[in-house]
Ligand SMILES: Cc1cc2nc3c(=O)[nH]c(=O)nc-3n(C[C@H](O)[C@H](O)[C@H](O)COP(=O)(O)OP(=O)(O)OC[C@H]3O[C@@H](n4cnc5c(N)ncnc54)[C@H](O)[C@@H]3O)c2cc1C
């Protein structure tokens with residue numbers, strides 16, 4: 148592999164919502180050199196590829212940031228970092244107005260006021276939100292964008308000083324050397340067996356290309372992670388796995404069982420209760436379940452077609468070519484579990500400046516933990532907070548001499564590792580080799596069956612987790628036994644490695660919370676009740692190949 | 708898998724390969740685009756929005772809707788024309804404008 152070295156002041160890994168916005172903010176407020184590196188092209192990379200429907204986090208008139216903190220905390224049954232949530236909530240409105248100035252269309256009334264959906268959502272046209280972010284980022288003269296480079300590991304001595312990766316298209320080995328790093332690679336999908344069968348495996352809600360890279364590189368470098376056990380399981384339109392918020396909040400569609408009964412009130416209205424209610428209705432023989440959309444007028448139906456084209460176009464195609472939501476209720480189902488810190492609280496343990504426990508490494512967006520219900524505006528807010536944190540860190544921390552010898556060795560080893568995977572076939576003729584895809588399917592099957600996937604209605608037992616743990620370890624051992632002909636294959640291999648490492652840590656977290664805090668999200672069959680003693684965070688650090696679990700006290704903020 | 712690339716229309720510009728958020732597409736020796744593993748596709752339609760000659764369409768998968776159907780996209784600045792077709796040949800076109808916010 149040809150080696151390419153990039154020197155920069157700040158490295159941003161992942162040019163998604165949080166990464167792009169942090170890059171824009173650093174570009175506008177400093178003379179630092181900023182490199183943004185992404186595995187794809189930032190115009191459409193990440194969660195926002197097809198677009199989004201609404202800004203799910205905004206503080207409307209008559210409400211205060213603390214209201215949002217209380218809402219998110221209640222939804223997560225108290226296991227949130229209220230300090231982090233408050234920082235985000237205080238910035239939601241300002242990032243919204245900033246995005247509007249940059250070109251985002253937000254619905255307004257005759258008086259020029261934003262039109263809200265409930266008290267915390269705004270109606271927008273989010274189809275082009277990613278192209279807007281990309282264009283704004285490219286305006287920054289001190290920002291350089293590197294695309295189609297997959298980052299796999301951090302570069303560090305006693306501080307984080309960059310990252311290693313490979314060019315998917317150019318086949319080069321990349322070393323990014325930086326004084327501070329922001330990781331913003333999103334969450335992790337594709338860990339569990341998904342809703343749709345193999346041929347359609349990626350017909351899922353969360354981006355199947357966010358594979359937990361940021362979590363994995365942090366875990367391997369010894370970063371502390373929090374609340375992985377609070378998995379996110381979405382209630383989605385059956386088969387297309389398209390979002391349902393537009394139907395539930397937008398047109399007020401209620402959850403309906405096959406007996407024609409509205410069941411949502413029976414179970415409660417938090418995110419996990421809405422899901423769990425649907426699971427129970429099915430288990431008790433009152434499925435399938437729907438969102439009651441029949442009877443909406445023709446104009447509403449037409450508006451829904453538009454809304455879904457701007458976010459999940461397959462849903463509109465399905466409606467238009469068969470029956471629309473005005474004539475047929477929309478069937479719903481729970482997805483496979485995802486790890487995503489923008490919806491639940493899983494991710495890096497960070498301080499208020501979004502620095503992780505590894506000095507020099509910051510985290511923002513879905514990869515950062517503690518603050519659920521972040522969504523797009525929360526990811527933007529966190530990108531901005533991290534940008535300020537990085538500036539602060541670089542001012543406070545005079546240049547420190549690196550352990551060059553250590554870094555050179557680290558880099559050489561990484562290059563060798565990539566090259567070894569690429570030449571594996573030639574090296575050992577006749578040796579046993581597997582396709583990455585086979586390992587991936589095996590991982591999803593293990594997680595599904597033993598770690599609370601769709602197959603067990605999200606329930607798990609300690610015994611099952613032991614089995615999952617052993618099998619996942621075996622699969623990690625098999626990574627060296629795969630067949631990889633080029634850097635596209637290498638991409639798949641590292642995506643699998645990331646998912647396996649996330650699975651490994653997730654299993655430890657699921658085991659450690661010996662209660663059931665959130666039905667469905669963390670359904671511990673051995674301990675079906677909520678227990679006072681688990682009013683705490685479950686955190687973990689990988690030390691000498693073993694995951695060390697640590698409980699931490701809840702961090703609260705006063706009403707203000 | 709839901710996208711289909713018409714090789715006779717593809718002019719080999721590589722725009723779809725560049726834009727795909729999952730590096731799903733590649734170009735063959737004649738520069739024609741193809742998905743290396745069709746099951747990797749997320750149906751985000753970014754490639755369809757970029758293709759200058761409408762060589763890419765989306766075929767509604769049987770697992771999603773047994774009635775079938777197809778969609779093409781024609782994009783011009785803010786305006787996107789979504790050309791949908793039922794299996795009996797009936798065509799429905801919906802036009803969206805990024806300057807118009809969703810009503811819901
Ligand atoms: C289908 C869908 C619909 C949604 N709808 C809404 C909505 O209507 N309203 C709302 O407020 N929120 C919505 N959300 C949530 C919101 O989009 C996300 O929470 C937010 O975009 C997350 O931002 P992020 O920066 O953390 O991740 P992303 O924006 O996904 O960015 C992650 C980036 O990292 C890159 N990356 C990943 N791994 C690597 C690697 N190894 N090396 C280099 N780069 C890498 C990816 O390519 C990507 O560009 C939706 C999410 C989804 C999936």
Ligand code: SF4
Nearest residue numbers: 727748749751752754
């Ligand atoms: S629809 Fe999206 S994921 Fe599928 S090939 Fe096109 S750009 Fe890639």
Ligand code: SF4
Nearest residue numbers: 717718720721723758
């Ligand atoms: S964008 Fe269209 S014309 Fe260009 S390579 Fe892709 S399919 Fe072919």
